[in-house]
Amino acid sequence: MKKIAAGLAVLLLAVTIFQPTDGYAKKTSVTEIDKQLKQLKQEVQAAKAQQEKAASRNQEAQHYKNKTNLNLQYVLEQVDLVKGKMTDISSKIAKTEDSLNVTATELDEAEARVASREKLLESRVRLMYTDGAVSYLDVLLSSTSFSDFLDRADSLKMIVDQDQDLLVQHKQDKQTVVVKKQQLEGQYAQAKQLYTDLESQRSMLKEKEDEKQELIAYYDKEIQESDEVSEEQNAKLVELASNRSALEQQKDKIKAEEAARKAAAVKAAAAKAEAARKAKANSSSSGSSGFSSAYEGGDGPFLLPVGSVRISSGYGKRTHPVTGEVGKMHTGVDFAVSQGTNIHAADAGTVIVAEWWSGYGYCVIIDHGGGMWTLYGHIREGGIKVKVGDHVDRGQTIAESGATGRVTGPHLHFEVRIDGQPVNPMPYL
Template sequence: MFGPSEGYANKKSVAEIDKQLKKLQQEVKEAKEQQVKAASRNQEAQHYKNKTNMNLQYVLGQVDMVKGKMKDISGKIADTEKSLNQTAVQLDEAEARIASREKVLESRVRLMYTDGAVSYLDVLLSSNSFTDFLDRADSLKLIVDQDQDLLVQHKVDKQLVIDKKQELEGKYAQAKQLYTDLEEQRSLLKEKEKDKQELIAYYDKEIQDSDDISEEQNAKLVELASQRSNLEKEKDKLKAEEAARKAAAAKAEAARREAEAKKKAAKAAASTSSTAYAGGDGPLLRPVGAARISSPYGYRTHPVTGEVGKLHTGTDFAVAQGTSIHAADSGTVLVAEWWNGYGNCVIIDHGGGMWTLYGHIRDGGIKVKAGDHVSRGQVIAESGSTGRSTGPHLHFEVRIDGKPVNPMPYL
């Protein structure tokens, strides 16, 4: 995506370089706008994810409520099944009584059919004495009463059978509806759990996508800063050459312009030296002295996002809000402004492909601006907690050819 600018090997005019610088500035502006949008998406997705997790408590309450309903329904089903069993027993007993009486009635009918219809009056008139008459009358009354009672009980049991069958049908329908209600509650639980998982997965993807965009734009900003630095150097070189040509045309000004060109050349050589460092085990000065290291360079669980295995691209020094931050070495300021998750940030180009980065500077704490030349140990900013930060500290990076490396061997 980012190749070297065309024409580095060929001569260009200052106007052409200014045009390229203007184009780069527009790209920087667009990249930062993309970062702002990505940060907004990330924040919005995180908000709704948190809200979804909060709603989980409500869902769990609904789960408990549905479980309670399921328990009540299960109890009603058990009671209904018990009542069905009792009704079935009563129905069986009534049907058994009906079957027994029907046998008695059938035997009575067969007897009447084989012996013929015997008149109750004939039985009485065939009595041998008055006592025999009374005995026969009592016997006939007992038979009639038994027949009448048998018919009444037979009628009652038949109606009982009809009622119990209707009761059974109603209770079977009730049990069927209870089982249907139970299944509906189970389906409701599954649906709510599925919705919750889908929402959380969606917002997790939104957060990951916005982080990817932010990282991509961050890399783009680094590359644009490098291109801008190269163009500024070429522009300065062209201006020096133009000044030399003008000096050659005016003999009176030649000596002064030549001395000025030498002075500029010496300054440029000093700023591009990658080996002229001294002091300590490494070439760079510690930016906040002997402050405690709260988080070293390397892979870790991100303290803000919770992302596991995230590369921490620098070293964090635990310092109080407003602590003076010193330039690790002399160089030219490339960036002195808000920079994505770093918050307020300063980047210094020390030449030879080496940059140092100072992040999370407090609001109003930047003491330099882009294009300034700073000296080793110069106060360039004050520590803070801007950007993606959990508290006041200095995030310090060393970058070689734009890529972050472990800063400790360089300090």
């Protein structure tokens, strides 16, 4: 079921990713594609994070599985050891039972001997009782001769020794058999108890063995699931990479189209440049731009950064309004606007300067690609609304006009630069 679910997840992911691909072809904005690429980057990071998490989970499960396998091996060795001990104890129990059987036979024989001796002693006592109380001294004194006395003394000694031996043997036989039986019974009971203890230990080890087997099965499941997650994330990363490639190709296509459009605009602007310079030559020596009313713009690719306003100074050589230097090249156009007027990006691009910049005062420069920049100078202090690295859209507010830097009053100084070199901005507006 999990493999089916993973397959469905990959299929849904592929549908989700590839459905917008046709839509991307319809997009004409690099900004939109950059947003999609940013989203893809986040998805890639999330997929990699899931993959790393799955790999960590897999590694951890494998570690504990290996550890559990070692524990299981130890438990199995202990089980084998206990089984061996139980076999030895069983053998000892069997031998002890055989010894008990032998001892029982010996005890029966000893008891038979004891019974026989008891009968002999009883018969002797009975004989003495029947003959009367005859002392050993009476027997000796009734001797008829010295030799008879010696014979009687020897006979009496033999009787006494025999009786003494019978008593000693009777006591020893009985005591030996009883002690041996007690010892064997103790050994038998001890062996039985040891066997019972080993059986209990074996049962406990079997429980541990079952527990380890369950743990290994659990870790195997963890490893399998983490492998499935990793495979799913691999499929997702492949799809994301394919989608990113498609987006990058579309972005390159759009940039190429924009570069071609701007190149065409530059070519058209070149044709107008001579007319602009002639118009500039007809302006007054004071630097008058020749524009007495609001400039409405031409058919160039860039927006007017401050809308339709009067141009106070055009592009070209002039007498510098601050230094009074004659023939000083003015590298842009000045739009006569009041302090705090919103300044808009002439086109989409990336901010490469957003700070104080020499005589321009506070300044913003935007890179539009293809080696084309736009510059916005004399921004009021605190009026910069963007920072280096920001991507701005066409018409987006980037700053507020001011009078910072080398100026005589508030206005916007606007430049167009190609490969870093300023060109007449008029044909581009």
